[in-house]
Amino acid sequence: LEMTPSIKLFLISAFLLISCTHSVPVSKEEKKAESERLPDNVLPDVSYRQYLSEVISAMESDKEFANRLRSMNDSDEMANQLEFASHSVRNRLDEIKRQEVERLNELEKALEDKLALKANPGKASRAKFRFGLQSLDEATIKRAHLDHSNPHTFEIADLQKLINQVTQDIDQVDQAREAEYKRYEMGKEHSRRARLRRIKDKKAREAAEQQMRAERERHRRHERVHQPGSREQLKEAWEKGDRMDRDSFDPKAFFMLHDINGDGHMDVNEIEALFWKELDKVYSKENDTTVDRVERQHEMERMRRAVLMRLDKNKDRMVSWEEFNAWISSQEANKDEEWKTAEESDEDKPFNEEELRQFEEQYNREHPDEGIDNSQQTGP
The missing domain is CATH 1.10.238.10 (EF-hand)
Incomplete structure (x- = not known):
């Protein structure tokens, strides 16, 4: 597994793929001011985000160690360099891991409460008062971002597991963003066709369709x-x-x-x-x-x-x-x-007619009050 050649970059450069919005490029001064913390848009939903941020911060505090990592191109090589980190950094990493293990143990207790409550719904339980309990499952707890066999010290295996887990999560988030974009585009097309179907007068509908085509053509004239x-x-x-x-x-x-x-x-x-x-x-x-x-x-x-x-x-x-x-x-x-943009390209269309049909069927099941008649399909 190949990753990036610096501490923060090998862990977060690819994470920026999951940012939902991008701002105008910042200046060197603004970027340096933000370099000491994990950006808010980096893996915002993963349960181990705080752990990741603290590990990065601890490793970056050792400049000599940071320079050593910059010469590494492979994640296995990087993880093996951990033995060259300063004593204070190693102690800090050990403490960070112990805190993360405690957090996971608390989650495991909460999961036990949740399962007990599910087995006996009438029994009062502290489980119902725990934050985020409804979405808690074993997968949340048994994350592979650290070595569970050693709960006391942060070792090479922990760094390697963290890199591997982050890489896996990046890929999953990237795929989720593509799927979300597809749903967005299908929603737009569904709304366009629905507007046309609601126009009962044939001439008025044709005029509206012509206007939509004109707007699309104007967008492509650039x-x-x-x-x-x-x-x-x-x-x-x-x-x-x-x-x-x-x-x-x-x-x-x-x-x-x-x-x-x-x-x-x-x-x-x-x-x-x-x-x-x-x-x-x-x-x-x-x-x-x-x-x-x-x-x-x-x-x-x-x-x-x-x-x-x-x-x-x-x-x-x-x-x-x-x-x-x-x-x-x-x-x-x-x-x-x-x-060619995705809209203009014949090879990179976000969805096909069958996918749109399935989307509309699901949409109409979820929004029955809208009463949209799909019997008269209006093409692109």
Whole structure:
């Protein structure tokens, strides 16, 4: 399993994928001020989030240890470096783990209460008063983020298990976000067709449908979008985003400018910031009455995935200077095929008609009072 080459980055750079919103790129000063804590949007729903945050903070407090980890490219190598951490850091990690074990033990007691209450609903139990008890299950307690066989000290096995668990959760959250986007798009299409079905007059319905098509066409009339990561796209980001002279484009200076925290890598947020101006071409009030922020965010993620697929050779979900330089020096970087959004692409549609039919059936079961007649399907 390959991960990233620094303490915080190997644990959280990929976590930023789960952020539901992205802000305008921050300055170096703002980013450094936030570097001492786990961002609020990083794995907000996992039960071990506080434990993860404290482990990161403890390890980062040892600068020599941090520098040693920066030279590691493999998570097994990183975990094995734990023996070089200072005595104070090891003691702190031991204490953090003991607190986490206590928390898990408390949860286990709560689960026992919950099961007892379920077996005997009429019996009074403290279980009903415990916070979050309704969602408590054995999987919540038996997380694989630490070594349960050793409850006293934080060892190499604990760091390796934490890395592995985080990686697994990242993948699951990323998949959940894609599924949520699909539901969002199906909901939009369902509403569009439902509005048309409610118009009983044929001419009025045709006029409304024509207006919807016109709005969609207006949205698609925009300036050409460059291929993410191509030399032309990067030069345009240099010119319009960084406000530099286009002819003075310098790959090294560009990379350093966008490596906001100066760690030698562009993480997912820093990569997505490269597309800000590119996305303004598609999502702006000039060609839309309203700007769909959800679709814009999804498109930014598609662009980021496309760039990582080509540049990220060691699959750590970041781009190092070496990877960036190898890419920008290649002939592939000169290719600039026009980028199609998910809405415009025939190959990346979020759903098909069968999926939409199933969505509508479920929606109508959950909202029977709306009385929508699906017998007259109105196509796209």
